[in-house]
Amino acid sequence: MTSQMFGAPVKRREDPRLVTGGGRYLDDLGHSALAAAFVRSPHAHARIVDIEVSDALDVDGLVGIWTHEDLPGRVGEPLPLLIPHPTLTHGRTQFALARDEVNYVGEAVVMVVARDRYVAEDVCQRIRVDYELLTPVVGIANARDGSALVHDDVPGNVACRMLQEVGDVDAAIAAAPHTLELDLDIERSACMPMEGKGVLARWDSDKGELRIFSSTQTSTGVRAAVAAKLDLPLAKVECIAPDVGGGFGVKINHPWPEEVLIPWAARLLDQEVKWTEDRREHFISSAHERGQLQQIRVGFDDDGRVLGLDVKFWHDNGAYTPYGIIVPIITSTQLLGPYKPGAYRCEFWSLYTNTVLVTPYRGAGRPQGCFAMERTMDAIADRLGLDRAEVRSRNFILPSEMPYDHGLLFQDGRPLKYDSGDFPASLAKLKALVGWDDFAAYREQAEAEGRRVGLGIGCYVEGTGVGPYEGGHIQIETSGRVNVSTGLTSQGQGHETSFAQIVAQELGVSIEDVFVTTGDTRRMPYAVGTFASRAAVMSGNAIALAARNVRAKALRIAADALEVSAEDLEIVDGDIRVKGAPGTHMTLGTVSVMSNPLRYAFDEAAKAATQFAGTADYSKPPVADDDEPGLEGKDFYSPTQATFANGMHAAIVETDPVTAEVKILRYCVIHDCGTMINPMIVEGQVHGGVAQGVGGALYERMVYDDSGQLLNASFMDFLMPYASEVPHIETDHLETPSPLNPLGIKGAGEAGCIPVTAVIASAISDAEGFAITSMPISPVELWELRQRHARGEIPSLRGTRHTPSAPVTSAPVTSAPSTPSREAP
Amino acid sequence: MTEPIADSATEELLDLTVVVNGVPRHAKAPARRLLSDFLRHDLRLTGTHVGCEHGVCGACTVLVDGQPMRSCLMFAVTAQAHEVTTVEGLGAIDSMGPVQQAFIECHGLQCGFCTPGFLTTITAYLEDHPHPTADEAREAISGNLCRCTGYQNIVKSVLRAAELRAERAGTTT
Amino acid sequence: MKPAPFVHHAPRSVAEAVGVLAQVGPEGKVLAGGQSLIPILNMRLASPAHLVDINQVAGLADVVVTGTEVRIGALVRHAQLEHHDEAYAALPLLRQALVNVAHPVIRNRGTTVGSIAHADAAGEMPAVLALTEGVVEAVSAGGTREIAVADFFEGALETSLGADELVVGVRFRRFAEGTGTAFMERARRHGDYAMAGVAAAVRVEDGVVADARLSFVSVTDVPRTLDVTSAFAGQEPDAVDWSAAADLVAGAIEPDGDIHATAAYRAMLAAELSRLTLAAAAARSVALQQHLSDSEGPAA
Structure with a gap:
């Protein structure tokens, strides 16, 4: 047999070129292209009064300057609203270049194309734009207040109000023995891939064809959007995602203004034009995410079981809503995690602010939802004096209850129905890994040394692998080389490797013979994109199905030629042979030759397939009526619903008693994404996710001042963690296969970052003895909270300290309102 | 008062020669050309990446006379006095350096964009510290940003690269 | 983020360099390592018309240690000084501080x-120059002058240097024999600009504290020395409450708040780091005195 490929920690196929400087990222292409730069709004909210370019016109190397009034037809219309929703009653999108009004600092106003980027920036510096300032709306509280408006025609700044309810929440909470209320908030961060966005466009004026390279998470999406904007037939536009230096969500939104303008300029100028986003542009004109204010009301019984959960939250969607309300929908549904909430109601408002727009960032609304739910679980445990893990386990959906239908609609417009998962087993593994039951003793010892430590926990469920579909195409060349293509893109997830593993396994070929292409519309024009931890599930299964088709065809042809039954054949290392009689065999390459009847012999092997080779059966046409030439196979995978991965994290933190600095001493992860294709890659995804989560919990935030200026638009001041800030991550895996797809897999991409903010808040609360309700948290903020706590402005936790699991029975019932949350009247 | 440069119309192109990966390379570029852009666009050595252009991320790190430095914080004109080594100079696909090989073995990269800066930094570090501990390895990479890996496998790669160096030294002496 | 155009000057000597500076005046900017300047140029926060690149100027890359001073030329890289063993032996505070300067x-x-x-108030080495009561050597076409540290720093990013002057070197004064030093800072991330930092020098003589001084990073507009001897004079180092200088420290600093830390938090940090560095410096002094009395050897 071919060695087991699926499930093995195979080294990555893409790495040799990437470690030797052979990667080809967007800015590595088009060395002779003209360069674009943009004059961007320095104001958060203003009307454009005048644009004066005369000072810029004599700069040597200038090619062109364009403002909105120069943009013809659909290029000058607002960018598309990609994901409409009935509740998104006031969706708004920006123009590729601002028309009359700017709504965030960084919005593009003027495009400059010049000999190179240096000159383009010289030109930008000489263009004067006069603005009439309007009142900026910054921060969720101001947006909710609604006294100033981002868009004149959007009352209350409300883009969308959405309500989903299952059961009678008011009745359930009214009848509950205990109730709690929590006010929470979570601030903005951003994807911050190391490579910013970028677009290169080549116009072929002879053929009227456009080739676009974009650092995107969806080349098919960009292709369709640009074709529509430029009024070109789809057949005349192709889009290729080259090597992409990270995405994390920000590159799924499309078309970005530049993705429309650069191709448009390339056609207009009949020259290659390139735009490479610089870091400052990425901060002020790409996208952010996370900002929400949340209000939670929960009713629960004496054992800590949730009977009714009522959640309201206000989501900051920035200045425009090109990506619809996907992020808050995900928050509102994925908030439930591994728990049965009893009755559940979630109402949210998605609000405009004069800030950079908000589109999904790894986790995409889930970290906020997890924060809400997990802070609630900790609060319930504290109220009842129960162990925090115990309270969670009492609320778990059990394996016997799978599939579990929450009765809600998920982000794909389909039922929120968990397919599988073993939450009690995950929790047991987590407790063992972190030493949950030994922590009290550890803390005692630490406190004797004058150290302050705390233990935190967080659980989540992640809907992954959402549709609608992906495709796989496989073609075997006469050399035996296996070409695989799928339309979605790669940003570092190792698709060239994991998809090759699937093909090697399914076809019985060596992985060295498999070559995977992603994100190239010339090779696979039907695709959706890489987001929502969907690539392995969607393209992985599509490719597996395509491989099975190719295998069947190869066996059919070989069976004919070898005059045996196809069932008696196996493929080992690209060689088709009769089981038990390996002497009777032929290679896949040979089958490829035979599958394609030829008129012309282009090489030695091809001779066998030419018309005078003497192999023809004159009673049949060279290609049968129900067959196609070539050893190829194609298939698509389109599931009825998402598949749900899950995980549980725990952390031990130490807080400095004087300076309130927080250090993560241990970070433990249990992760279940179903069957793993490549555990090495999954592990890497988890590590990276946790690191981003740590950034979001302790370091990163977008700091806007009242006028809407982003005060930390650089790596100097936006504190992405270095290695020195990220703890060693201890992991253990559970593999609960998904019953929904042939490979039994679930997505893994986003998982790592989802619970981290909740876990760190839980651990700091445990260390400090009062509840943390606002994240991220800096040393200064913790220091100030301590002072407020000391003044009695913040109540102490009742349980104060982590104690190991208590039995389910005699749960103490208390009612004194001295908890971090308010006892409801 | 001297005449400031009015605009790029008068910008002079300099004949620049920088020794890169052992080879003197010539190109015409203005004085303001950053070494990173000179390597990438004038010499078309695109292995050196640009992540922030203010010296924080480390993706553009190259070796200048063997010492890691930010090529976005150096002008090509100044680099003429030095020998520059880029990721392309650390080894090719069929002759990889120990750090490159270790990154592959340990899954030390995902998107690969920050990787060249790590590879150059670690290569120089191991010259001076051939046997680092895990903590020292982590500190050694703490001036470079990576958004994909969470650094854990990069730390592992540093330790593995140290082993590979020792093994190679053992076999060649 | 690309710099605006400039004329590049590459003088080979100090005379040539100051000649260019005299000619270009305030339109010129000196480029040495460029690790602070080039980010500013790339962001076009500054667009000098002339850059006087002194990297080719001969004779500026030396570290010279004498009985009383450590002198470094204008082209001595942080790493070169950090790893200079003779300089470390003469003035350990240099390395103690340098390892905190950004990343390697x-x-x-x-x-x-x-x-x-x-002259960034968040810089470590200005604070070291202050604590060592060092001297800045400036050359212009008109000649050479020595500027005492107290007269050099005038404000945040402001010095008494003329536009036509080139700093060719600085001299750090060595501390009296037996003085222990320490340097500590706290940043949000390892290698970032400090929210606060403190350099301390303490001399214990005859078993009691004889001299104690501090200088600060990020909490004063201008680096300067604070003499806190009065809080500890005559006390045995083992028995000292090193937080006794807190009031003196509070009176000497004027921290500002920014997005990373409030003024109050920085003040707290300055006090805490003063306590810690004083204790560490005193311990080193005691050890040095011990060593001196044991061996009568040179201070280390």
Whole structure:
């Protein structure tokens, strides 16, 4: 047999070129292209009064300057609203270049194309734009207040109000023995891939064809959007995602203004034009995410079981809503995690602010939802004096209850129905890994040394692998080389490797013979994109199905030629042979030759397939009526619903008693994404996710001042963690296969970052003895909270300290309102 | 008062020669050309990446006379006095350096964009510290940003690269 | 983020360099390591018409240790000074502080003199120059002058240097024999600009504290020395409450708040780091005295 490929920690196929400087990222292409730069709004909210370019016109190397009034037809219309929703009653999108009004600092106003980027920036510096300032709306509280408006025609700044309810929440909470209320908030961060966005466009004026390279998470999406904007037939536009230096969500939104303008300029100028986003542009004109204010009301019984959960939250969607309300929908549904909430109601408002727009960032609304739910679980445990893990386990959906239908609609417009998962087993593994039951003793010892430590926990469920579909195409060349293509893109997830593993396994070929292409519309024009931890599930299964088709065809042809039954054949290392009689065999390459009847012999092997080779059966046409030439196979995978991965994290933190600095001493992860294709890659995804989560919990935030200026638009001041800030991550895996797809897999991409903010808040609360309700948290903020706590402005936790699991029975019932949350009247 | 440069119309192109990966390379570029852009666009050595252009991320790190430095914080004109080594100079696909090989073995990269800066930094570090501990390895990479890996496998790669160096030294002496 | 055009000057001697500076005046900017300057140019926060690149100027890259001073030329990189064993032996505070300057890769290129001339209140080496009561050597076409540290720093990013002057070197004064030093800072991330930092020098003589001084990073507009001897004079180091200088420290600093830390938090940090550095410096002094009395050897 071919060695087991699926499930093995195979080294990555893409790495040799990437470690030797052979990667080809967007800015590595088009060395002779003209360069674009943009004059961007320095104001958060203003009307454009005048644009004066005369000072810029004599700069040597200038090619062109364009403002909105120069943009013809659909290029000058607002960018598309990609994901409409009935509740998104006031969706708004920006123009590729601002028309009359700017709504965030960084919005593009003027495009400059010049000999190179240096000159383009010289030109930008000489263009004067006069603005009439309007009142900026910054921060969720101001947006909710609604006294100033981002868009004149959007009352209350409300883009969308959405309500989903299952059961009678008011009745359930009214009848509950205990109730709690929590006010929470979570601030903005951003994807911050190391490579910013970028677009290169080549116009072929002879053929009227456009080739676009974009650092995107969806080349098919960009292709369709640009074709529509430029009024070109789809057949005349192709889009290729080259090597992409990270995405994390920000590159799924499309078309970005530049993705429309650069191709448009390339056609207009009949020259290659390139735009490479610089870091400052990425901060002020790409996208952010996370900002929400949340209000939670929960009713629960004496054992800590949730009977009714009522959640309201206000989501900051920035200045425009090109990506619809996907992020808050995900928050509102994925908030439930591994728990049965009893009755559940979630109402949210998605609000405009004069800030950079908000589109999904790894986790995409889930970290906020997890924060809400997990802070609630900790609060319930504290109220009842129960162990925090115990309270969670009492609320778990059990394996016997799978599939579990929450009765809600998920982000794909389909039922929120968990397919599988073993939450009690995950929790047991987590407790063992972190030493949950030994922590009290550890803390005692630490406190004797004058150290302050705390233990935190967080659980989540992640809907992954959402549709609608992906495709796989496989073609075997006469050399035996296996070409695989799928339309979605790669940003570092190792698709060239994991998809090759699937093909090697399914076809019985060596992985060295498999070559995977992603994100190239010339090779696979039907695709959706890489987001929502969907690539392995969607393209992985599509490719597996395509491989099975190719295998069947190869066996059919070989069976004919070898005059045996196809069932008696196996493929080992690209060689088709009769089981038990390996002497009777032929290679896949040979089958490829035979599958394609030829008129012309282009090489030695091809001779066998030419018309005078003497192999023809004159009673049949060279290609049968129900067959196609070539050893190829194609298939698509389109599931009825998402598949749900899950995980549980725990952390031990130490807080400095004087300076309130927080250090993560241990970070433990249990992760279940179903069957793993490549555990090495999954592990890497988890590590990276946790690191981003740590950034979001302790370091990163977008700091806007009242006028809407982003005060930390650089790596100097936006504190992405270095290695020195990220703890060693201890992991253990559970593999609960998904019953929904042939490979039994679930997505893994986003998982790592989802619970981290909740876990760190839980651990700091445990260390400090009062509840943390606002994240991220800096040393200064913790220091100030301590002072407020000391003044009695913040109540102490009742349980104060982590104690190991208590039995389910005699749960103490208390009612004194001295908890971090308010006892409801 | 001297005449400031009015605009790029008068910008002079300099004949620049920088020794890169052992080879003197010539190109015409203005004085303001950053070494990173000179390597990438004038010499078309695109292995050196640009992540922030203010010296924080480390993706553009190259070796200048063997010492890691930010090529976005150096002008090509100044680099003429030095020998520059880029990721392309650390080894090719069929002759990889120990750090490159270790990154592959340990899954030390995902998107690969920050990787060249790590590879150059670690290569120089191991010259001076051939046997680092895990903590020292982590500190050694703490001036470079990576958004994909969470650094854990990069730390592992540093330790593995140290082993590979020792093994190679053992076999060649 | 690309710099605006400039004329590049590459003088080979100090005379040539100051000649160019005299000619270009305020339109010129000196480029040494460039680790602070080039980010500013790339962001076009500054667009000098002329850059006087002194990297080819001969004779500026030396570290010279004498009985009383450590002198470094304008092209001595942070890393070079950090790893200079003789300089460390003469003035351990140099290395104690230098390891906190950004990241090693930045220290490979950035110059110590450059960071002093940049006069960033968040810089470590200005605070070291202050604590050592050092001297800045400036040359112009008109001649050479020595500027005492107290007269050099005038405000945030402001010095008494003329536009036509080039700092060719600085001299750190060595502490009296038996003085222990320490340097500590706290940043949000390892290698970031400090929210606060403190350099301390303590001399214990005859078993009691004889001298104790501090200088600060990020909490004063201008680096300067604070003499806190009065809080500890005559006390045995083992029995000292090193937080006794807290009031003196509070009176000497004027922290500002920014997005990373409030003024109050920085003040707290300055007090805490003063306590810690004083204790550490005193312990070193005691050890040095011990060593001296044991061996009568040179101070280390």
